[in-house]
Amino acid sequence: RGKDSVKHFHIEHTGTSFKFGFNEFSSLKELVMHFANQPLIGSETGTLIVLKHPYPREVEEPSIYESVRVHTAMQTGRTESDLVPNAPSLGTKEGYLIKQGKIVKNWKTRWFTLHRNELKYFKDQTATEPIRALDLTECSAVQFDYSQERVNCFCLVFPLRTYYLCAKTGIEADEWIKILRWKLSQIRKQVDQRNAALSS
Numbered sequence: 001r002g003k004d005s006v007k008h009f010h011i012e013h014t015g016t017s018f019k020f021g022f023n024e025f026s027s028l029k030e031l032v033m034h035f036a037n038q039p040l041i042g043s044e045t046g047t048l049i050v051l052k053h054p055y056p057r058e059v060e061e062p063s064i065y066e067s068v069r070v071h072t073a074m075q076t077g078r079t080e081s082d083l084v085p086n087a088p089s090l091g092t093k094e095g096y097l098i099k100q101g102k103i104v105k106n107w108k109t110r111w112f113t114l115h116r117n118e119l120k121y122f123k124d125q126t127a128t129e130p131i132r133a134l135d136l137t138e139c140s141a142v143q144f145d146y147s148q149e150r151v152n153c154f155c156l157v158f159p160l161r162t163y164y165l166c167a168k169t170g171i172e173a174d175e176w177i178k179i180l181r182w183k184l185s186q187i188r189k190q191v192d193q194r195n196a197a198l199s200s
Helices: 029-034 170-199
Strands: 006-008 018-020 023-025 063-067 092-100 105-114 120-124 132-135 141-144 153-157 162-166
Touching: 018 105, 023 029, 092 170, 105 170, 141 170, 153 170
Parallel strands: 006 063
Antiparallel strands: 018 023, 092 105, 092 162, 105 120, 120 132, 141 153, 153 162
């Protein structure tokens, strides 16, 4: 149970163990202990979530649900390619951000989705076709930005353009920056491994 909704996600029970993302646990107690220390990311808000209290069965179910499909696993050093095919996508995040226009420097709210190495943005959450898909393998940096007359801003640096984005809160901006930086670190690690393999 989160602040304003129940967070729920799929755990596979093999008969002898419980699987979620990268991890396999021998008991529910072990799973709960793990997720009390390692956060999950809410798919709608991007809020970091850790397990704190059990959800009592006798409490009436709320009408608002939010799936939690991401185990951040940011400390494992592994990448999405290590996941089994039907496991949740590691590092998936989505939510509304305010984006500065390229030519006319106005600000518009756009729906962003982060999946694997692509950051896409849409006109809104209901749109099926993205306005643009940014290839994070071409991104050199993600950082807080204080040059704009707005708060909670950060930027993504690409060779031909720097994208300026603002979140509703500083916490939300920080979460976007953390997961994007983690993505970039994984991309660089894959490149280094590939280069090492080629040179050996």
